[in-house]
Amino acid sequence: MDNLILDKVCKRFDGFEALKDVSFTVGAGQKIALLGHNGAGKTTLMKAILGLQPHDSGRIKVMGAAPGSRAARMQVAYLPENVAFHSALTGREQIRLYLRLRRQPVKLADELLDRVGLAHAAGRRIGTYSKGMRQKVGLAQALIGRPKLMILDEPTSGLDPVSRREFYAILDELAAQGTAILLSSHALTEVEARTDRIVILSRGRVVADDTLAGLREQAGLPTHIQIAARPGAADEVAQALRGGRSNGVIVDLTCSPEDKLARLREITALRAKVRDLDVVPPSLDDIYDHFSRRAGK
Numbered sequence: 585m586d587n588l589i590l591d592k593v594c595k596r597f598d599g600f601e602a603l604k605d606v607s608f609t610v611g612a613g614q615k616i617a618l619l620g621h622n623g624a625g626k627t628t629l630m631k632a633i634l635g636l637q638p639h640d641s642g643r644i645k646v647m648g649a650a651p652g653s654r655a656a657r658m659q660v661a662y663l664p665e666n667v668a669f670h671s672a673l674t675g676r677e678q679i680r681l682y683l684r685l686r687r688q689p690v691k692l693a694d695e696l697l698d699r700v701g702l703a704h705a706a707g708r709r710i711g712t713y714s715k716g717m718r719q720k721v722g723l724a725q726a727l728i729g730r731p732k733l734m735i736l737d738e739p740t741s742g743l744d745p746v747s748r749r750e751f752y753a754i755l756d757e758l759a760a761q762g763t764a765i766l767l768s769s770h771a772l773t774e775v776e777a778r779t780d781r782i783v784i785l786s787r788g789r790v791v792a793d794d795t796l797a798g799l800r801e802q803a804g805l806p807t808h809i810q811i812a813a814r815p816g817a818a819d820e821v822a823q824a825l826r827g828g829r830s831n832g833v834i835v836d837l838t839c840s841p842e843d844k845l846a847r848l849r850e851i852t853a854l855r856a857k858v859r860d861l862d863v864v865p866p867s868l869d870d871i872y873d874h875f876s877r878r879a880g881k
């Protein structure tokens with residue numbers, strides 16, 4: 585059974601279609617990135633999954649239950665984009681409060697804060713925390729009760745690179761235990777390497793849903809090959825490969841995915857004149873741009 589099922593979900597605001605026939609699933613242990621421009625419908629979709637805002641038509645199932653039902657709420661965790669906490673409470677007090685609300689033992693608070701790297705500040709008031717630290721309190725809160733589905737809205741905004749890595753390590757652990765994760769982000773390079781599948785929303789519609797490799801194949805965008813020629817051989821290499829020069833010894837080529845192997849064979853034939861080469865596939869930024877533009881037409 586998929587932990588989350590979305591089937592032709594639609595939502596309108598005063599005649600404006602915020603979500604149109606949105607369908608995809610998130611299985612146990614899967615990490616899915618939800619990408620989309622400002623106003624694409626990401627938050628609206630998350631709120632519908634959480635049962636915070638009713639959808640108009642289509643079907644949403646959270647662990648087989650209706651969104652917002654007690655059964656669903658017990659198994660889902662949410663980290664909103666801008667987490668607000670009581671600034672006079674300490675991190676420990678805030679998490680204890682959430683634990684009480686979820687009918688969990690309060691003694692788990694320190695363990696949860698330690699897990700998100702906040703043990704050292706557990707006794708300090710949240711009003712003195714940085715944005716990144718508050719985000720970590722939010723993550724500690726979301727970890728309560730071993731959720732089966734985690735919905736994270738821009739979870740790493742405000743986190744420094746080390747904290748981001750730690751954050752994704754926690755998500756990996758949860759996914760390994762079977763939690764399904766849906767996270768929205770504008771940091772494309774970050775989700776590129778850390779999620780299993782990418783769903784792109786544009787104007788309320790799903791315009792792409794695949795692995796990064798699958799999206800690359802569908803988009804058919806060119807690959808760049810950068811060849812470092814041996815000293816004095818750059819002109820000859822550029823001429824033989826019909827490539828451009830980006831600086832003294834680097835020769836740049838662009839080729840379609842189908843031509844990649846043929847081009848690599850040509851380069852190999854020149855190996856006495858080539859010192860090194862890099863094959864640079866299209867980035868998620870390029871792919872995102874491709875699908876968004878296509879949807880806009």
Ligand SMILES: Nc1ncnc2c1ncn2[C@@H]1O[C@H](COP(=O)(O)OP(=O)(O)OP(=O)(O)O)[C@@H](O)[C@H]1O
Binds near residue numbers: 602621629
């Ligand atoms: N309560 C509401 N009433 C009217 N329109 C709304 C409401 N909530 C959202 N919308 C509209 O629905 C569209 C989708 O908004 P949503 O907040 O889901 O986008 P988003 O993808 O989360 O954007 P962002 O990346 O900027 O957070 C927008 O055009 C927004 O103005």
